[in-house]
Amino acid sequence: MKRIAVLTSGGDAPGMNAAIRAAVRTGVSLGVEMFGVRHGYTGLIAGDFLPLGPREVGGIIERGGTMLGSSRCPAFLTEKGQAAAVRQLSQRDIGGLVVIGGNGSQSGGHALSLRGVSVAGVASTIDNDLAGSDVTLGATTALDIALEAIDRLRVTASAHGRVFLVEVMGRACGYLALMAGITGGAEAIVIPESEESPEAVATAIREAYQRGKSHAIVIVAEGAKHDADALSRYFTEHAERLGFELRVTKLGHVQRGGAPRVFDRLSATLLGAAAVEHLDAGRHGVLLGIVAGNVTATSLSDAIRAVKPLNAHLIQLAHVLSR
Ligand code: ADP
Ligand code: F6P
Numbered sequence: 001m002k003r004i005a006v007l008t009s010g011g012d013a014p015g016m017n018a019a020i021r022a023a024v025r026t027g028v029s030l031g032v033e034m035f036g037v038r039h040g041y042t043g044l045i046a047g048d049f050l051p052l053g054p055r056e057v058g059g060i061i062e063r064g065g066t067m068l069g070s071s072r073c074p075a076f077l078t079e080k081g082q083a084a085a086v087r088q089l090s091q092r093d094i095g096g097l098v099v100i101g102g103n104g105s106q107s108g109g110h111a112l113s114l115r116g117v118s119v120a121g122v123a124s125t126i127d128n129d130l131a132g133s134d135v136t137l138g139a140t141t142a143l144d145i146a147l148e149a150i151d152r153l154r155v156t157a158s159a160h161g162r163v164f165l166v167e168v169m170g171r172a173c174g175y176l177a178l179m180a181g182i183t184g185g186a187e188a189i190v191i192p193e194s195e196e197s198p199e200a201v202a203t204a205i206r207e208a209y210q211r212g213k214s215h216a217i218v219i220v221a222e223g224a225k226h227d228a229d230a231l232s233r234y235f236t237e238h239a240e241r242l243g244f245e246l247r248v249t250k251l252g253h254v255q256r257g258g259a260p261r262v263f264d265r266l267s268a269t270l271l272g273a274a275a276v277e278h279l280d281a282g283r284h285g286v287l288l289g290i291v292a293g294n295v296t297a298t299s300l301s302d303a304i305r306a307v308k309p310l311n312a313h314l315i316q317l318a319h320v321l322s323r
Contacts, residue, residue: 001118001280003033004096005049005089008066009040009073009105012256013124013138015264017060017067019100022272023122024057030280035094039069040101041076041108047088061269064141064259070101076108086115096279098122098272100137103130103304106287110300118284120275121300122268126256129173132296132303133289137271140263142169142255143179149251150184150217157215160245163205163235167220167228167250174310176255177221182318187216189318190231192223193310198234201226202242204322209244211323216244270295 006023008016020036027034036056038048050056060067075081089097096118099109102125109119123133126142146168157164170176174191181189188204190196196204205216220228232248239246260268271288274295278286286297287304 001032001095003035003092003094004098004276004279005035005037005094006052006068006098006100007037007040007044008068008070008124009099009101009108010070011102011125011127012065012070013126013136014064014141014256014258014260015137015268016100016124017063017065018260018265018268019122019124019137019272020067021057021061022269023098023276024052025054026273026276027280028054030276032276032280035092036068040071040105041073041081041085042071043069044085044088045073045075045081047091049088049092061265062259064257082111082115085112086117089117096120096284098275098279100124100272102127102136106130106300107304110304113285113300118279119300120278120284121287121303122271122275123287123289123303124268126176127170127173128175129171129308130303131306131308132287132291132298134291136289137264137268138256138260139175141258141261142176143183144261145255145258146176146180146251147184149249149254150180150219153249154185154215154217157217161214163216163218163244163246165218165220165228165231165246165248167222167248169252169255170221170223172223174221174223177219177224178310178314178318181219182314182321184217184219186219187213187322188218189322190218190220190224190226191310191315192221192225194315195225198226198231201231202235202238205244206242
């Protein structure tokens with residue numbers, strides 16, 4: 001393959017830059033001319049390409065975000081948008097596309113591969129809701145950031161004997177909340193995969209105080225039916241009966257913008273390189289991820305259709321450890 005382009009799409013994730021760097025340098029080493037596409041599918045439709053060589057991707061491995069920019073692009077969901085994207089690639093004689101992004105972005109990659117484009121995806125989203133990789137790029141760095149915040153909140157919660165609700169991201173997936181809750185020592189975890197009523201959460205907090213705890217941390221997934229707003233409303237309405245003081249922190253985009261930690265840098269490097277190697281060898285229509293410690297290619301159609309369940313044992317363990 002003579003020419004390959006790389007794009008980043010959807011929510012940015014720490015590690016995307018490391019994946020771009022590895023893809024470009026691997027491509028150049030194989031004699032491929034490499035291009036970046038600015039702002040994901042928006043730039044692909046508009047023909048916003050830039051040539052990338054080894055120097056253009058220097059000094060980015062340690063940076064969060066994406067040097068190429070990202071976007072959510074409704075126009076790409078249409079026939080017209082996808083046809084325009086294919087045209088932009090073929091006009092430049094670009095034979096392969098590396099798509100670095102989450103489930104939506106890989107669905108876009110699959111749509112392109114059905115239109116004859118050779119696509120290799122790199123599983124990348126802080127939400128870890130994409131099959132084909134045990135842990136997607138960015139998720140562990142986002143967790144480290146959430147943990148730093150939770151550790152600090154625990155200090156002040158303890159000083160005042162308060163309850164802190166901490167809402168973490170994750171879209172409809174409770175992975176970030178579950179893992180942050182387990183590793184942050186939460187007294188209760190609220191996730192969409194195992195919904196609890198507000199009263200059950202209140203009971204868990206009351207029992208924590210009765211067992212002698214001086215404070216409580218509740219980690220809430222943004223996708224839970226009873227998210228931080230809903231729980232806060234309930235606890236405020238019933239404040240007198242429940243008898244504890246509550247503070248709410250939504251970590252929001254803070255979790256997304258950090259510098260990638262070692263696991264994300266290394267995984268991104270392995271996956272970015274593997275994506276270009278696959279395209280160069282004529283293996284396409286695949287998503288590159290890490291499964292059981294190994295770089296693994298899963299067909300894009302399987303990856304985007306599969307549901308990635310949370311580990312039921314960890315959900316159970318979280319209950320045991322919160323006591
Ligand atoms: P992520 O990749 O992080 O899951 P999104 O779900 O926002 O983020 O998807 C990113 C972009 O991918 C969307 O804005 C859209 O352009 C494209 N996309 C999402 N779903 C599809 C789909 N089913 N078919 C084609 N393109 C899609
Ligand atoms: O998919 C990554 C993510 O950060 C989700 O956790 C969150 O729900 C969403 O993106 C936020 O999207 P935006 O940055 O478009 O507000």
